[in-house]
Amino acid sequence: MATIARSASIYVAGHRGMVGSAISRALQRAGYTNLVQRTRAELDLTDQAAVRSFFARERPQVVVLAAAKVGGIHANSSHPAQFIRDNLLIQDNVIDAAYRSGAGKLLFLGSSCIYPRLAPQPIKEEYLLTGPLEPTNEWYAVAKIAGIKLCQALRREYGFNAISLMPTNLYGPGDNFDLQSAHVLPALLRRFHEATERDDPQVVAWGSGTPRREFLHVDDLADAAVMLLERYDGEQIINVGTGEDVTIRELCDTIIGVTGYRGRLEFDTTKPDGTPRKLLDVSRLRALGWQPRIALHDGIQQVYDWYRAQSSIRRVSAAADS
DSSP, X not given: OOOOOTTOOEEEETTTSHHHHHHHXXXXXXXXXXXXXXXXXXXXXXXXXXXXXXXXXXXXXXXXXXXXXXXXXXXXXXXXXXXHHHHHHHHHHHHHHHHHXXXXXXXXXXXXXXXXXXXXXXXXXXXXXSSOOOGGGHHHHHHHHHHHHHHHHHHHHHOOOEEEEEEOEEEOTTOOOOTTTOXXXXXXXXXXXXXXXXXXXXXXXXXXXXXXXXXEEHHHHHXXXXXXXXXXXXXXXXXXXXXXXXXXXXXXXXXXXXXXXXXXXXXXXXSOOOSSEEOBOOHHHHHTTOOOOOOHHHHHHHHHHHHHHHHHHHHHHHHHHO
């Protein structure tokens, strides 16, 4: 296994996003000093010519592909073409250019939604492509599966050292809190926060509240990513999660406790639940010596504190501009 020098040039694609920024912080904490970063305005990753030109010029030694078009059930259902097209373009352009420019290693970030909707629980890595996907996010999932297979194909045919991580549901500072496109945890956190401020008598959550989900703080994912960059060179995908899950109702109860909401919680059962359960088997990662550090309640409290601080900044900025 080749050692990555602390001075190696590491390109983090998507460094302004929740995942990419967390991985950038983790790399810096680990002593890596030469991070290469480009904003979306500086480099459009869906533009093949621009991506190839960037890689030919910069020739990063390590690539972390954290850039993606992401969103919750509503966003996936509303924009299926965007989710499959944009992610396929980003992945193909970055992975192919990294190989062509001679990068020594690439880390590809997938998603737990790649697994079959009714996969046995907890979900082992080998369950990939053994059954139908969850219809509400299949467009995103198909794109991520294609990215995994491209990494594996380049490894088999050309010896390209590309590894693939499959994170569970992520949350953390820098998350998307837009109610039309956010994932379940930040969307609920914002809704309960606003309901608390308005003293609303009730909050209505989508679905039945019975689906079970696993949640991992993005800083824990970032630590795992750095560890795997340093210690893992295999073709097999690696699940990254906590190994524990909660029902959506239990998640709501935790958020209610954090936000101090005093009204009623109701569920709209006419809305989709999504996959009944999605818990990753993380024994492969645990065998490499990694454990998460941030408990769910503590992580939600941290994110809520961050969200309120950002909201205060936006209010002050808006007042100054008015």
